[in-house]
Amino acid sequence: MHKVDRISQIEAKMRTGVLASYQFLGTDERSLAEILTADQFSVDSLGLTHQDLAKWLTACLRLAEANLGTPFAVGNRFLIQIDEHKGTIACPFGDNYHAPKRNVTVTNLKHNLTLCFSELNIHLIEEHGFYEGEGSPYRINPHTVVQMFGGGQLWVIS
Numbered sequence: 001m002h003k004v005d006r007i008s009q010i011e012a013k014m015r016t017g018v019l020a021s022y023q024f025l026g027t028d029e030r031s032l033a034e035i036l037t038a039d040q041f042s043v044d045s046l047g048l049t050h051q052d053l054a055k056w057l058t059a060c061l062r063l064a065e066a067n068l069g070t071p072f073a074v075g076n077r078f079l080i081q082i083d084e085h086k087g088t089i090a091c092p093f094g095d096n097y098h099a100p101k102r103n104v105t106v107t108n109l110k111h112n113l114t115l116c117f118s119e120l121n122i123h124l125i126e127e128h129g130f131y132e133g134e135g136s137p138y139r140i141n142p143h144t145v146v147q148m149f150g151g152g153q154l155w156v157i158s
């Protein structure tokens with residue numbers, strides 16, 4: 001099967017049935033293929049990879065996991081909090097990946113910016129280069145991630 005056909009099939013599942021309730025595509029009228037292409041372009045133009053962005057989000061998740069329940073400060077720069085819910089959510093790309101339903105909120109205190117993402121977001125970005133559609137409650141703008149974590153510099157957590 002062609003890759004484009006496969007993407008169309010995944011898109012159909014995101015727009016109907018159980019998967020639609022997660023609003024992966026939000027109110028975006030572009031096709032899934034167009035959304036993927038546009039975000040690929042954004043990340044390329046930032047000189048980064050999807051894996052770079054996923055790495056920063058994963059670092060926040062790991063820190064939050066270690067400090068469940070209370071907002072956790074990283075120096076005087078970030079405040080991180082995690083909210084856990086029961087159950088898991090399946091990756092819409094049909095690879096049998098299930099993420100725990102956990103949401104992480106990170107605030108960059110210096111720039112007064114807040115970013116919310118789910119554990120599934122990390123997988124979607126890392127494995128599929130998918131940042132969700134405009135209007136989705138879990139849409140992650142690659143530029144916002146870079147503003148949060150300081151662009152080309154690798155934010156290392158010790």
Ligand SMILES: [Zn+2]
Nearest residue numbers: 091093095097
């Ligand atoms: Zn997946």
